[in-house]
Amino acid sequence: EADIYQxxxxxxxxxxxxxxxxxxxxxxxxxxYWYQQDPGMELHLIHYSYGVNSTEKGxxxxxxxxxxxxxxxxxxxxxxxxxxxxxxxxxxxxxxxxLHFGNGTRLTVT
Amino acid sequence: QKEVEQDPGPLSxxxxxxxxxxxxxxxxxxxxxxxxxxxxRKGPELLMYTYSSGNKEDGRFTAQxxxxxxYISLFIRDSQPSDSxxxxxxxxxxxxxxxxxxxxxxxxxx
Numbered sequence: 001e002a003d004i005y006q007x008x009x010x011x012x013x014x015x016x017x018x019x020x021x022x023x024x025x026x027x028x029x030x031x032x033y034w035y036q037q038d039p040g041m042e043l044h045l046i047h048y049s050y051g052v053n054s055t056e057k058g059x060x061x062x063x064x065x066x067x068x069x070x071x072x073x074x075x076x077x078x079x080x081x082x083x084x085x086x087x088x089x090x091x092x093x094x095x096x097x098x099l100h101f102g103n104g105t106r107l108t109v110t
Numbered sequence: 111q112k113e114v115e116q117d118p119g120p121l122s123x124x125x126x127x128x129x130x131x132x133x134x135x136x137x138x139x140x141x142x143x144x145x146x147x148x149x150x151r152k153g154p155e156l157l158m159y160t161y162s163s164g165n166k167e168d169g170r171f172t173a174q175x176x177x178x179x180x181y182i183s184l185f186i187r188d189s190q191p192s193d194s195x196x197x198x199x200x201x202x203x204x205x206x207x208x209x210x211x212x213x214x215x216x217x218x219x220x
Contacts, residue, residue: 006153033207040118042212043154043198058207090153097142097161099200099208101153 003027006091006102013081014110021076021105023091032074033099035090036060043090049074081109113137116199116211125220129186133199133211136180140201140209143175145184148196148213157197158184189218 004025013019025032030051035043045058049068063085064078074093078085088106092099116133123129131145142161146154158173160166166173174183182201186193196213 004153040212042112042114043210045207048207092153097202097208098144098156098159099154101146101155103151103153106151 004091004093004100004102006089006105008105009103010106010108012108012110015080015082017081019078019081019107021089021091021107023074023076023102024072025074025093025100026072027093027095027100028071029093029095029100030071031094032068033092033094034058034064034066034074034076035092036062037088037090037104047076081107083109085109111136113209114199114201114211117214118212120215120217122217122219123189125189125191125218127189127218129184129189129193129216129218131184131186131197131199131214131216133182133201134180135182135201137201137203137209138177138180139203141204142202143173143182144200144208145171145173146198146200146210148198150195154198191218191220193218 007022032049034047044060046062047066049055088104090104091102145158147157148154163177170187172185194217198213199211202208
């Protein structure tokens with residue numbers, strides 16, 4: 001089973017706060033991804049990385065930023081949270097074609 | 111038109127029924143096809159992966175790909191209550207990122 005961890009699992013935060021969603025994997029995968037998932041909607045890619053010091057924006061415009069300083073760690077940061085950021089955020093990694101997902105962070109911005 | 115279309119359901123079947131889940135796509139460059147299962151409050155997990163037309167069987171699950179019709183299916187035989195989840199089809203070209211369908215919510219009633 002894939003070992004990819006996301007923290008926190010649930011987060012409720014007020015508008016304007018800065019938050020960082022953590023994602024770590026122990027498989028040594030080079031490629032990592034952040035997806036946003038709303039109920040009944042497809043997963044939307046918001047950021048990806050193909051290795052250390054490599055980050056790219058995905059297909060869905062996002063006000064978040066990411067960093068990849070270590071292979072195993074791919075945190076996502078929102079500088080100023082807004083209610084429109086309320087969603088589920090899923091982190092994934094791969095070394096081939098198939099993705100391994102974490103259990104997600106459900107973010108609610110009030 | 112979205113690249114990947116999937117009936118969102120919800121689909122409700124009695125235990126023991128055969129379930130058919132389907133996706134259509136528009137990009138003829140897609141070469142790799144996947145089905146993911148997502149339980150409530152969990153991340154998606156890979157169920158089936160195939161890269162050729164035809165059928166691939168794994169236990170009670172059969173994945174079918176028809177590239178000429180741009181149509182993929184997942185069949186679940188002898189469905190169990192534990193199969194209740196959202197099923198996401200996904201696909202990619204040889205060089206691009208994974209594209210997901212919106213998922214079909216399945217409930218198997220004991």
